[in-house]
Amino acid sequence: MxxxxxxxxxxxxxxxxxxxxxxxxxxxxxxxxxxxxxxxxxxxxxxxxxxxxxxxxxxxxxxxxxxxxxxxxxxxxxxxxxxxxxxxxxxxxxxxxxxxxxxxxxxxxxxxxxxxxxxxxxxxxxxxxxxxxxxxxxxxxxxxxxxxxxxxxxxxxxxxxxxxxxxxxxxxxxxxxxxxxxxxxxxxxxxxxxxxxxxxxxxxxxxxxxxxxxxxxxxxxxxxxxxxxxxxxxxxxxxxxxxxxxxxPDRSGAAAFLLPVTKDSNKSKEENHKLLNGNSGDPADWRPRIQVNGKIMEDGTTVHVEAVMNGV
Structure with missing residues:
Protein backbone atom coordinates (compact mmCIF):
# COMPACT_ATOMS: atom_id res chain seq x y z
CA MET A 1 0.00 0.00 0.00
CA PRO A 249 -4.86 24.61 -28.63
CA ASP A 250 -6.32 21.16 -28.15
CA ARG A 251 -4.61 19.08 -25.50
CA SER A 252 -6.45 15.84 -26.12
CA GLY A 253 -4.31 12.88 -27.17
CA ALA A 254 -1.14 13.37 -29.19
CA ALA A 255 -2.18 16.90 -30.16
CA ALA A 256 -1.16 18.03 -26.68
CA PHE A 257 2.45 17.93 -27.79
CA LEU A 258 1.92 20.33 -30.66
CA LEU A 259 1.94 23.51 -28.57
CA PRO A 260 5.17 25.44 -29.32
CA VAL A 261 6.24 26.41 -25.83
CA THR A 262 9.85 27.22 -26.67
CA LYS A 263 11.95 27.57 -29.79
CA ASP A 264 13.56 24.19 -29.18
CA SER A 265 10.17 22.54 -29.21
CA ASN A 266 9.63 23.31 -32.92
CA LYS A 267 11.69 20.26 -33.84
CA SER A 268 9.62 18.10 -31.54
CA LYS A 269 6.49 19.61 -33.03
CA GLU A 270 7.57 18.57 -36.54
CA GLU A 271 8.47 15.08 -35.38
CA ASN A 272 5.11 14.66 -33.66
CA HIS A 273 3.37 15.87 -36.80
CA LYS A 274 5.22 13.25 -38.85
CA LEU A 275 4.31 10.52 -36.42
CA LEU A 276 0.66 11.57 -36.50
CA ASN A 277 0.75 11.37 -40.31
CA GLY A 278 2.27 7.90 -40.26
CA ASN A 279 5.85 8.95 -41.16
CA SER A 280 8.90 8.74 -38.99
CA GLY A 281 11.57 11.37 -38.69
CA ASP A 282 13.90 9.57 -41.08
CA PRO A 283 13.89 11.16 -44.56
CA ALA A 284 14.40 7.67 -46.00
CA ASP A 285 10.86 6.83 -44.95
CA TRP A 286 9.40 9.61 -47.09
CA ARG A 287 9.86 7.57 -50.30
CA PRO A 288 6.66 6.92 -52.24
CA ARG A 289 5.11 3.57 -51.63
CA ILE A 290 3.00 1.64 -54.12
CA GLN A 291 0.62 -1.10 -53.19
CA VAL A 292 0.77 -4.16 -55.47
CA ASN A 293 -1.35 -7.25 -54.90
CA GLY A 294 -1.98 -6.31 -51.28
CA LYS A 295 1.73 -5.60 -50.55
CA ILE A 296 3.39 -2.18 -50.07
CA MET A 297 6.57 -1.79 -52.14
CA GLU A 298 9.16 0.98 -51.79
CA ASP A 299 11.30 3.06 -54.22
CA GLY A 300 8.41 3.27 -56.64
CA THR A 301 9.45 -0.04 -58.33
CA THR A 302 6.78 -2.38 -59.57
CA VAL A 303 7.13 -6.01 -58.61
CA HIS A 304 5.13 -8.50 -60.65
CA VAL A 305 3.93 -11.42 -58.63
CA GLU A 306 3.58 -14.46 -60.81
CA ALA A 307 1.35 -17.30 -59.94
CA VAL A 308 2.97 -20.53 -58.92
CA MET A 309 2.07 -23.05 -61.51
CA ASN A 310 2.90 -26.70 -62.00
CA GLY A 311 4.54 -26.82 -58.59
CA VAL A 312 7.31 -24.43 -59.70
Whole structure:
Protein backbone atom coordinates (compact mmCIF):
# COMPACT_ATOMS: atom_id res chain seq x y z
CA MET A 1 0.00 0.00 0.00
CA UNK A 2 2.77 2.40 0.94
CA UNK A 3 4.63 1.51 -2.27
CA UNK A 4 1.54 2.37 -4.31
CA UNK A 5 1.14 5.70 -2.52
CA UNK A 6 4.79 6.60 -3.11
CA UNK A 7 4.52 5.67 -6.79
CA UNK A 8 1.38 7.74 -7.29
CA UNK A 9 2.87 10.65 -5.34
CA UNK A 10 5.93 10.52 -7.60
CA UNK A 11 3.72 10.60 -10.71
CA UNK A 12 1.74 13.50 -9.32
CA UNK A 13 4.90 15.45 -8.54
CA UNK A 14 6.30 14.88 -12.04
CA UNK A 15 2.98 15.93 -13.56
CA UNK A 16 2.90 19.05 -11.40
CA UNK A 17 6.47 20.01 -12.34
CA UNK A 18 5.87 19.46 -16.06
CA UNK A 19 2.64 21.47 -16.02
CA UNK A 20 4.25 24.27 -14.02
CA UNK A 21 7.09 24.51 -16.51
CA UNK A 22 4.64 24.71 -19.42
CA UNK A 23 2.45 27.33 -17.75
CA UNK A 24 5.47 29.46 -16.80
CA UNK A 25 6.52 29.57 -20.45
CA UNK A 26 3.01 30.58 -21.43
CA UNK A 27 2.96 33.18 -18.66
CA UNK A 28 6.19 34.72 -19.96
CA UNK A 29 4.57 35.11 -23.37
CA UNK A 30 1.18 36.38 -22.18
CA UNK A 31 1.82 38.23 -18.90
CA UNK A 32 0.97 41.58 -20.47
CA UNK A 33 -2.58 40.46 -21.26
CA UNK A 34 -3.11 39.06 -17.78
CA UNK A 35 -1.73 42.19 -16.13
CA UNK A 36 -3.90 44.45 -18.28
CA UNK A 37 -6.98 42.42 -17.40
CA UNK A 38 -6.22 42.55 -13.67
CA UNK A 39 -5.55 46.28 -13.77
CA UNK A 40 -8.89 46.84 -15.44
CA UNK A 41 -10.60 44.99 -12.59
CA UNK A 42 -9.33 47.75 -10.33
CA UNK A 43 -10.48 50.40 -12.82
CA UNK A 44 -13.92 48.81 -12.88
CA UNK A 45 -14.07 48.90 -9.08
CA UNK A 46 -12.92 52.51 -9.13
CA UNK A 47 -15.67 53.43 -11.59
CA UNK A 48 -18.29 51.71 -9.42
CA UNK A 49 -17.07 53.68 -6.41
CA UNK A 50 -17.15 56.91 -8.40
CA UNK A 51 -20.78 56.49 -9.39
CA UNK A 52 -21.63 55.98 -5.71
CA UNK A 53 -20.75 59.66 -5.18
CA UNK A 54 -23.35 60.53 -7.81
CA UNK A 55 -26.06 58.26 -6.44
CA UNK A 56 -29.18 59.91 -5.10
CA UNK A 57 -31.57 57.70 -3.09
CA UNK A 58 -35.21 57.76 -4.05
CA UNK A 59 -38.35 55.67 -4.22
CA UNK A 60 -37.81 52.15 -5.55
CA UNK A 61 -38.85 51.89 -9.18
CA UNK A 62 -41.72 49.69 -10.26
CA UNK A 63 -40.33 46.27 -11.18
CA UNK A 64 -42.10 43.15 -12.38
CA UNK A 65 -39.55 40.92 -10.65
CA UNK A 66 -40.36 42.51 -7.31
CA UNK A 67 -44.02 41.61 -7.80
CA UNK A 68 -43.38 38.03 -8.90
CA UNK A 69 -40.58 37.08 -6.49
CA UNK A 70 -41.02 37.26 -2.72
CA UNK A 71 -38.57 39.52 -0.95
CA UNK A 72 -35.95 37.53 0.96
CA UNK A 73 -35.26 40.30 3.44
CA UNK A 74 -32.11 41.96 4.67
CA UNK A 75 -31.18 39.04 6.93
CA UNK A 76 -31.16 36.57 3.99
CA UNK A 77 -29.29 38.70 1.50
CA UNK A 78 -26.24 36.49 2.00
CA UNK A 79 -27.87 33.64 0.04
CA UNK A 80 -27.22 35.18 -3.38
CA UNK A 81 -23.66 36.08 -2.39
CA UNK A 82 -23.10 32.49 -1.26
CA UNK A 83 -24.25 31.14 -4.64
CA UNK A 84 -22.00 33.60 -6.47
CA UNK A 85 -19.03 32.67 -4.28
CA UNK A 86 -19.65 29.00 -5.06
CA UNK A 87 -19.62 29.69 -8.80
CA UNK A 88 -16.50 31.86 -8.53
CA UNK A 89 -14.43 29.45 -6.43
CA UNK A 90 -15.51 26.40 -8.43
CA UNK A 91 -14.44 28.00 -11.70
CA UNK A 92 -11.08 29.15 -10.33
CA UNK A 93 -10.32 25.66 -9.03
CA UNK A 94 -11.33 24.12 -12.35
CA UNK A 95 -8.91 26.35 -14.30
CA UNK A 96 -6.05 24.93 -12.22
CA UNK A 97 -7.06 21.28 -12.57
CA UNK A 98 -4.42 20.54 -15.28
CA UNK A 99 -1.75 20.81 -12.58
CA UNK A 100 -3.15 17.73 -10.82
CA UNK A 101 -5.48 15.68 -13.03
CA UNK A 102 -4.39 13.54 -15.97
CA UNK A 103 -7.28 14.60 -18.18
CA UNK A 104 -6.23 17.99 -19.55
CA UNK A 105 -8.04 20.02 -22.17
CA UNK A 106 -6.97 23.59 -21.33
CA UNK A 107 -3.93 25.65 -20.47
CA UNK A 108 -4.57 27.73 -17.34
CA UNK A 109 -2.80 30.88 -18.55
CA UNK A 110 -4.54 30.87 -21.93
CA UNK A 111 -7.96 30.32 -20.38
CA UNK A 112 -7.52 33.25 -18.00
CA UNK A 113 -6.33 35.49 -20.85
CA UNK A 114 -9.55 34.63 -22.64
CA UNK A 115 -11.75 35.07 -19.56
CA UNK A 116 -10.24 38.45 -18.70
CA UNK A 117 -10.80 39.63 -22.28
CA UNK A 118 -14.49 38.76 -21.95
CA UNK A 119 -14.74 40.45 -18.56
CA UNK A 120 -13.04 43.64 -19.70
CA UNK A 121 -15.26 44.00 -22.78
CA UNK A 122 -18.44 43.52 -20.73
CA UNK A 123 -17.26 45.80 -17.94
CA UNK A 124 -16.52 48.61 -20.39
CA UNK A 125 -20.12 48.45 -21.58
CA UNK A 126 -21.29 48.31 -17.96
CA UNK A 127 -19.34 51.43 -16.97
CA UNK A 128 -20.73 53.37 -19.93
CA UNK A 129 -24.26 52.25 -19.07
CA UNK A 130 -24.41 53.03 -15.35
CA UNK A 131 -22.69 56.40 -15.83
CA UNK A 132 -25.24 57.31 -18.51
CA UNK A 133 -28.18 57.06 -16.11
CA UNK A 134 -28.11 56.72 -12.32
CA UNK A 135 -31.12 54.90 -10.93
CA UNK A 136 -32.14 54.88 -7.26
CA UNK A 137 -30.73 51.67 -5.83
CA UNK A 138 -33.24 49.03 -4.67
CA UNK A 139 -30.83 47.52 -2.15
CA UNK A 140 -31.53 48.15 1.52
CA UNK A 141 -28.43 50.28 2.15
CA UNK A 142 -29.19 52.39 -0.95
CA UNK A 143 -32.70 53.45 0.04
CA UNK A 144 -33.75 56.75 1.54
CA UNK A 145 -32.82 57.07 5.18
CA UNK A 146 -29.72 54.87 4.98
CA UNK A 147 -26.40 56.46 5.88
CA UNK A 148 -24.66 54.42 3.17
CA UNK A 149 -26.93 55.61 0.35
CA UNK A 150 -24.73 58.64 -0.33
CA UNK A 151 -21.01 59.02 0.06
CA UNK A 152 -19.73 62.27 1.54
CA UNK A 153 -17.48 64.31 -0.77
CA UNK A 154 -13.89 62.96 -0.66
CA UNK A 155 -11.28 64.97 1.20
CA UNK A 156 -8.51 64.02 -1.23
CA UNK A 157 -7.81 61.90 -4.30
CA UNK A 158 -6.31 59.10 -2.23
CA UNK A 159 -9.65 58.54 -0.55
CA UNK A 160 -11.20 57.84 -3.95
CA UNK A 161 -8.37 55.69 -5.27
CA UNK A 162 -8.24 53.41 -2.22
CA UNK A 163 -11.26 51.14 -2.51
CA UNK A 164 -12.36 49.90 0.88
CA UNK A 165 -12.60 46.14 0.47
CA UNK A 166 -14.94 44.42 1.06
CA UNK A 167 -17.12 47.27 2.38
CA UNK A 168 -16.70 49.39 -0.74
CA UNK A 169 -17.64 46.41 -2.93
CA UNK A 170 -20.57 45.04 -0.94
CA UNK A 171 -22.18 48.39 -0.13
CA UNK A 172 -21.95 50.18 -3.44
CA UNK A 173 -24.88 52.09 -4.95
CA UNK A 174 -25.64 53.43 -8.40
CA UNK A 175 -23.81 50.81 -10.49
CA UNK A 176 -26.98 49.01 -11.51
CA UNK A 177 -27.34 48.41 -15.25
CA UNK A 178 -26.11 45.83 -15.65
CA UNK A 179 -25.25 43.31 -12.89
CA UNK A 180 -21.55 42.68 -12.31
CA UNK A 181 -22.30 39.39 -10.54
CA UNK A 182 -24.05 38.18 -13.69
CA UNK A 183 -21.08 39.20 -15.85
CA UNK A 184 -18.69 37.02 -13.89
CA UNK A 185 -21.12 34.12 -13.56
CA UNK A 186 -22.09 34.01 -17.23
CA UNK A 187 -18.51 34.33 -18.46
CA UNK A 188 -17.39 31.54 -16.14
CA UNK A 189 -20.24 29.20 -17.04
CA UNK A 190 -19.90 29.82 -20.79
CA UNK A 191 -16.16 29.11 -20.57
CA UNK A 192 -16.73 25.84 -18.75
CA UNK A 193 -19.54 24.93 -21.14
CA UNK A 194 -17.07 25.17 -24.04
CA UNK A 195 -13.97 23.66 -22.47
CA UNK A 196 -15.37 21.50 -19.69
CA UNK A 197 -15.84 17.75 -20.08
CA UNK A 198 -18.65 16.84 -17.67
CA UNK A 199 -22.10 17.25 -19.17
CA UNK A 200 -23.84 17.01 -15.82
CA UNK A 201 -21.71 19.82 -14.37
CA UNK A 202 -22.48 22.01 -17.40
CA UNK A 203 -26.21 21.55 -16.88
CA UNK A 204 -25.85 22.16 -13.15
CA UNK A 205 -23.81 25.32 -13.79
CA UNK A 206 -26.47 26.83 -16.04
CA UNK A 207 -29.17 25.95 -13.52
CA UNK A 208 -27.13 27.62 -10.78
CA UNK A 209 -26.84 30.84 -12.81
CA UNK A 210 -30.60 30.90 -13.36
CA UNK A 211 -31.15 30.44 -9.61
CA UNK A 212 -28.64 33.19 -8.89
CA UNK A 213 -30.50 35.53 -11.26
CA UNK A 214 -33.71 34.99 -9.31
CA UNK A 215 -31.95 35.39 -5.96
CA UNK A 216 -30.40 38.71 -7.01
CA UNK A 217 -33.84 40.12 -7.77
CA UNK A 218 -35.41 38.52 -4.68
CA UNK A 219 -32.66 40.06 -2.54
CA UNK A 220 -33.45 43.46 -4.09
CA UNK A 221 -29.81 43.95 -5.04
CA UNK A 222 -30.71 44.77 -8.64
CA UNK A 223 -33.75 45.50 -10.71
CA UNK A 224 -34.94 42.84 -13.11
CA UNK A 225 -33.69 44.90 -16.05
CA UNK A 226 -30.14 44.70 -14.66
CA UNK A 227 -30.24 40.90 -14.81
CA UNK A 228 -32.03 40.68 -18.16
CA UNK A 229 -29.61 43.07 -19.86
CA UNK A 230 -26.69 41.10 -18.44
CA UNK A 231 -28.02 37.84 -19.89
CA UNK A 232 -28.13 38.98 -23.50
CA UNK A 233 -25.25 41.48 -23.39
CA UNK A 234 -22.69 39.08 -21.93
CA UNK A 235 -23.72 36.20 -24.18
CA UNK A 236 -23.60 38.35 -27.30
CA UNK A 237 -20.27 39.89 -26.32
CA UNK A 238 -18.68 36.50 -25.69
CA UNK A 239 -20.17 35.14 -28.92
CA UNK A 240 -18.60 37.87 -31.06
CA UNK A 241 -15.26 37.94 -29.23
CA UNK A 242 -14.84 34.20 -29.64
CA UNK A 243 -14.84 34.74 -33.40
CA UNK A 244 -12.03 37.29 -33.10
CA UNK A 245 -9.80 35.58 -30.54
CA UNK A 246 -7.56 32.68 -31.55
CA UNK A 247 -8.87 29.29 -30.52
CA UNK A 248 -7.16 27.51 -27.64
CA PRO A 249 -4.86 24.61 -28.63
CA ASP A 250 -6.32 21.16 -28.15
CA ARG A 251 -4.61 19.08 -25.50
CA SER A 252 -6.45 15.84 -26.12
CA GLY A 253 -4.31 12.88 -27.17
CA ALA A 254 -1.14 13.37 -29.19
CA ALA A 255 -2.18 16.90 -30.16
CA ALA A 256 -1.16 18.03 -26.68
CA PHE A 257 2.45 17.93 -27.79
CA LEU A 258 1.92 20.33 -30.66
CA LEU A 259 1.94 23.51 -28.57
CA PRO A 260 5.17 25.44 -29.32
CA VAL A 261 6.24 26.41 -25.83
CA THR A 262 9.85 27.22 -26.67
CA LYS A 263 11.95 27.57 -29.79
CA ASP A 264 13.56 24.19 -29.18
CA SER A 265 10.17 22.54 -29.21
CA ASN A 266 9.63 23.31 -32.92
CA LYS A 267 11.69 20.26 -33.84
CA SER A 268 9.62 18.10 -31.54
CA LYS A 269 6.49 19.61 -33.03
CA GLU A 270 7.57 18.57 -36.54
CA GLU A 271 8.47 15.08 -35.38
CA ASN A 272 5.11 14.66 -33.66
CA HIS A 273 3.37 15.87 -36.80
CA LYS A 274 5.22 13.25 -38.85
CA LEU A 275 4.31 10.52 -36.42
CA LEU A 276 0.66 11.57 -36.50
CA ASN A 277 0.75 11.37 -40.31
CA GLY A 278 2.27 7.90 -40.26
CA ASN A 279 5.85 8.95 -41.16
CA SER A 280 8.90 8.74 -38.99
CA GLY A 281 11.57 11.37 -38.69
CA ASP A 282 13.90 9.57 -41.08
CA PRO A 283 13.89 11.16 -44.56
CA ALA A 284 14.40 7.67 -46.00
CA ASP A 285 10.86 6.83 -44.95
CA TRP A 286 9.40 9.61 -47.09
CA ARG A 287 9.86 7.57 -50.30
CA PRO A 288 6.66 6.92 -52.24
CA ARG A 289 5.11 3.57 -51.63
CA ILE A 290 3.00 1.64 -54.12
CA GLN A 291 0.62 -1.10 -53.19
CA VAL A 292 0.77 -4.16 -55.47
CA ASN A 293 -1.35 -7.25 -54.90
CA GLY A 294 -1.98 -6.31 -51.28
CA LYS A 295 1.73 -5.60 -50.55
CA ILE A 296 3.39 -2.18 -50.07
CA MET A 297 6.57 -1.79 -52.14
CA GLU A 298 9.16 0.98 -51.79
CA ASP A 299 11.30 3.06 -54.22
CA GLY A 300 8.41 3.27 -56.64
CA THR A 301 9.45 -0.04 -58.33
CA THR A 302 6.78 -2.38 -59.57
CA VAL A 303 7.13 -6.01 -58.61
CA HIS A 304 5.13 -8.50 -60.65
CA VAL A 305 3.93 -11.42 -58.63
CA GLU A 306 3.58 -14.46 -60.81
CA ALA A 307 1.35 -17.30 -59.94
CA VAL A 308 2.97 -20.53 -58.92
CA MET A 309 2.07 -23.05 -61.51
CA ASN A 310 2.90 -26.70 -62.00
CA GLY A 311 4.54 -26.82 -58.59
CA VAL A 312 7.31 -24.43 -59.70
Missing amino acids: SLYIRREASKLWKRLCAETSTEINLLVENWKYLLAGLIFQYIHGLAARGVHYLHRPGPTLQDVGFFLLPELGHDKAYISETVFTLIFISFVLWTFHPFILKSKKIYTVLVWCRVLAFLVACQILRIITFYSTQLPGPNYHCREGSKLARLPPPNNALEVLLINFPRGVLYGCGDLIFSSHMIFSLVFVRTYHKYGTRRFIKQLAWLTVVIQSLLIVASRKHYTVDVVVAWYTVNLMVFFLEKKLPEL
